[in-house]
Amino acid sequence: MPSRPATSPLDRLDPQNLSLLEPLKPMAKKLAHDPVDAHIGSRIRLRRKQLGVSQTELGKAIDLTFQQVQKYEIGGNRVSAATLFRIAMRLAVPISFFFDGLDGAPTQVEPASNDVQSIMALKAALTVPEIVNIQELPRRQQRAVATIIQGLFERR
Numbered sequence: 564m565p566s567r568p569a570t571s572p573l574d575r576l577d578p579q580n581l582s583l584l585e586p587l588k589p590m591a592k593k594l595a596h597d598p599v600d601a602h603i604g605s606r607i608r609l610r611r612k613q614l615g616v617s618q619t620e621l622g623k624a625i626d627l628t629f630q631q632v633q634k635y636e637i638g639g640n641r642v643s644a645a646t647l648f649r650i651a652m653r654l655a656v657p658i659s660f661f662f663d664g665l666d667g668a669p670t671q672v673e674p675a676s677n678d679v680q681s682i683m684a685l686k687a688a689l690t691v692p693e694i695v696n697i698q699e700l701p702r703r704q705q706r707a708v709a710t711i712i713q714g715l716f717e718r719r
Contacts, residue, residue, distance in 0.1 A: 599665065601638030603647070606661040608636040610654045625649040 611621055611632075618629040618636070625646065634640040635650075642650070651658045700708065 596638040597641070598638075600641050602665050603642055603661045604636040604638040606663065607632075607642075607650055607654070610656055610660065611636075614654060616654070621650070621653060624653045 611618070618632040621627075622629045622632045627646070631640065635642050635646075647658060647661060651660065698705070
């Protein structure tokens with residue numbers, strides 16, 4: 564009885580030589596979605612949908628393509644800290660929103676300062692819906708913003 568022809572290159576692999584595939588294992592692990600990335604992505608999607616913002620609109624607001632937003636939302640790509648910050652600003656949530664419900668995530672972070680006004684100002688800054696380019700403001704407003712920021716971080 565004649566043997567049937569191999570249908571793919573994998574069918575022709577000699578089981579004795581599977582050690583040749585060892586170098587590919589790290590790449591396969593990279594393709595696996597990290598549960599934390601998936602959680603953060605699902606939180607991005609949740610908030611985006613709550614606001615009625617499309618992937619395209621969010622992408623344009625943070626200088627990304629909708630495909631990249633899509634990859635973040637499914638956890639296929641890891642979101643950098645800078646990008647997560649821009650997403651939080653655009654979606655008007657604190658960065659901690661994306662970690663809510665994550666196993667092992669702290670539920671409450673103690674403030675480093677007792678200055679209630681500084682804490683409230685910082686919290687307000689984190690929930691501003693749009694990022695303002697300070698350099699586009701008039702000089703007087705630039706100085707006022709700089710004074711506020713310096714006041715927030717002064718050591719007492």
